[in-house]
Amino acid sequence: MHLEKARSYSDLRERLSRRDRGLSEKVMSLEDASALITDGQSVGIGGSMMSRTPMAMIWQLIRSGRKNLVCSRSITTSEGDLLLGSGLSNHIITSWFSQGIMWGISKVMRMHVESGQARYDEWSHLAIGMRFRAGAMGVPFMPMRPMLGSDVLASRPEARVINCPFTSENILLVPALNPDVAIIHVHSCDPYGNARIEGLQFMDIDLAMAADKVILTTERIISNDQIRRAPDQTKIPFFCVDGVVEVPFGSAPHECYGVYEPMMNHLDSYVRKVNSDPIGGMKSYLDEHIYAPRSWNDYLNLIGLEEVLGAAHRGRSND
Amino acid sequence: MHLEKARSYSDLRERLSRRDRGLSEKVMSLEDASALITDGQSVGIGGSMMSRTPMAMIWQLIRSGRKNLVCSRSITTSEGDLLLGSGLSNHIITSWFSQGIMWGISKVMRMHVESGQARYDEWSHLAIGMRFRAGAMGVPFMPMRPMLGSDVLASRPEARVINCPFTSENILLVPALNPDVAIIHVHSCDPYGNARIEGLQFMDIDLAMAADKVILTTERIISNDQIRRAPDQTKIPFFCVDGVVEVPFGSAPHECYGVYEPMMNHLDSYVRKVNSDPIGGMKSYLDEHIYAPRSWNDYLNLIGLEEVLGAAHRGRSND
Amino acid sequence: MTKLAEFTTNEHLAILSARELRNGQVVFAGIGIPLLAAALAQRAHCPNLTILFEGGTIGALVEPGRLPPSTNDQRGAKRSNMVLGSSEVLLLLQRGYVDIGFMGGAQIDKYGNLNSSLINGTGNKSAIRLPGSGGGNDIASLTNLMVTMKHEKRRFVEHVDFVTSPGWLRGRSTRHESGLQSGGAFRVVTELAVFGFDEHSREMKVIALNPGVSPSQVQENTGFELLFDSDLPITQLPTGTELRILRELDPDGVLTS
């Protein structure tokens, strides 16, 4: 089994030193953004479960024919099905992989993983977080206490147990995870990439700092002047952002805090389709919903206006 | 030399398990709050430089006659003079200790430290931060890269250099710092201790999570309903807070972001007084400004209405 | 009252679980029955109970009729006391701020180890890849763990195929020796009984029976030999108040039907 490794500091610094970190405009189309990712790269995915998943970006990457990405995420749901079913990824690093809490086990995940077509590296949720955090901090590992004693640890030779030099306890060290690219959906950002995330942050800030390259999709682009009026609301700084794409409803059919809730009718019908036939059902979903639409708005139209607006109504009104 | 040690996990958990972590009201007077701290304890101090220093709390602790605290802070300025000059502390753990950028070296610090009356443990700024962070996270150490090769490290046998098990690099491990008590000044909090901090956060969130007990002074108390309207603005959760004291201008003569700037005339006259005579000048400042006033508002009155209001005008108007 | 006294298994599990919580505790609640039980406890006898969700919600306000679809989404976070990053909320457990971790289980063994990762293949049955740990491993590693689940022999096994979320590992001091210094399996609640763990051997032990359930019935539905407390109380039937609150919280029976 190939073991991922913490990258050397000199490699990390070298790659970062070559990035353009000036205050420059990075607004581009989904298609242009997808060209920033190449086959086989490691890609960290923002959000968690059914929240702020960068769906539009994943949708575009499938359309653009990217293959064999190594994808990492805190918790993986229906987008994970699409990653495997489309061939966009054959290796998922995450703590949990299903279609969502209410639908049981993903038949798509099962088929790909049990057959050995795809690899699912399971870590505890905190371990995924600490791996991104070590990556964000520029250190090769983070210490943590869970996973000791479990088969989750036994399955992950990438981690190390040490005897703490201060307290003589067993401490687990998990290796830094510095993806080649991070794709993250945010509420708003300016053209330079200064981004705001409202409500639940998940692991997105660490992920953004850890990656070698960051693509943001955003519900809307705001001005740098707006950013400067409340600098303590900025969650991701411009200099770690390489692409900004404005995509309203860019997490559909998942949710975006305070903007829309998940579009459950669409997800229900998706799950019925692929779980009854993980190959044919997936092919038909990909054909109809990913390859066929001319634009992201066309895709939203397939979800249906009523469903989209209903999700927006619930997302905005329930506080 | 006595070496501070990272506390054992069982001790850390044991102390925390005994704390009342329910949603209960903790509003009290400065005097009552000072009774939560006993002589010789280790106390982490929030804010940094001349920002959000919990001055009113320090002022009260001196009045209450506390002695020999081990005080830790990111960067220490004029409040550090008062800690040493009053006998409130004889051991400071920090990265920088002066009265403020514009006044050169603190004669009070020099007198106490050079004579051996007090101990000043110097760490790099990041090391102080990582020590609080390890404490906040419940791990015995954090890895970092600075301090290697320097005499700052050579003077700190509490830290350890290890060979990284992942990358074979030299990595520094700094031990967790879990103060017995943290004292932090915030912009607003509810009666339970859910706290908001605007602008610069310094190391206060880690400090609050790391300490065994937390006392907040706050510019104003707001309702829990206000907190719940914007839960992503809460920076410190109620269950790590043990005391809440409402003290407007509680950082004077230092600043509080967006509320008031530093009161430089007062600080100038303070520095002239103590640097010209670190013993007599300090005694007279303590007598006149700390022991004599009947209340914190009386102390503000000694700073002077014009100076206080001028600082507030500048603090609120310059965005 | 007669009408109210009819209840579903899930309602029963939620009510029995809620009773295990104490006022003033901080509880990390998973989705499903745990969430519902914590919300019920808060409204019934623990007004001062603090509920945390995995997504980063601190002091959640679970509103009747508005149960969140998962503990990682906005509906669980709104009107809470604080929202945090996912790592931060788990670090609260590691630091020790949380008393009880509370989740459902798919497969448990006699030492309270939980499996949500992998069912081994046997004979002509191939292996099954389950969703995995999520926060389960972290919660079980760091807190006093409560588990609620349906009582089926195939779920209560001698040894789980894969220890996703550690209980007492191989019993006695093996958990502590692995480096897990805090927490451990604390309670298991099923529709048949309430279980604790022996203080020394760390084997699962029946500590209370639900009304109408016999010790042998519990044993027959369990894939390993159970310990039984010498004194076995019978749990109280769900009260009208408990059922009323529960049904207000989940009027459509999303989690309890």
Next chain:
Amino acid sequence: MTKLAEFTTNEHLAILSARELRNGQVVFAGIGIPLLAAALAQRAHCPNLTILFEGGTIGALVEPGRLPPSTNDQRGAKRSNMVLGSSEVLLLLQRGYVDIGFMGGAQIDKYGNLNSSLINGTGNKSAIRLPGSGGGNDIASLTNLMVTMKHEKRRFVEHVDFVTSPGWLRGRSTRHESGLQSGGAFRVVTELAVFGFDEHSREMKVIALNPGVSPSQVQENTGFELLFDSDLPITQLPTGTELRILRELDPDGVLTS
């Protein structure tokens, strides 16, 4: 123009330092001349320069006449692009987002090591405890370091009494061997000259002289033997534009008088 061409030493240092910065760089600036020099560079030739402050300010906007009293206070943070915790801003350096660290110095040695902690006692002079590192050690450990300071023999010493902020340590590969894999002393700017460091020995080397300054004058004011570049350009005098911008930024001469 004649009037403008008169300038203070601090103005000269700020202007010479500003010229070392390049458009598009991310600069961590300390208080005093570094802050002023970075702000000047931004207005003169680096519109796309990003300034970070220790207190947690990212992309600071230094406004004319409103210089902050330190880099840890609100005046430096307002109207910036982002504010962060103090640890987070230093972690940006550790991750590698920052090109240049830029600070003043009290005592420097031939390998660019800085001392701001301790002057040893000698003879009848007792030791002096200085303020200490602050972020200095972190900045010097993690970035390409620029230092600006007044040129006095007692400040330019063979070996500093205490290495607070590491330069090239004991020269050659000693910095790298200590575990510091990135950055290193890059430039020193004084009112006499501009210095770099020899690529191999890592000893301080004069790379440009200020107008009217001779090599021997630099050497006489330095407590160790200097290297000199074979080709020694003369720096340009402060221009009218540079002085005008500087005086707009600091009209009261708080930092430059």
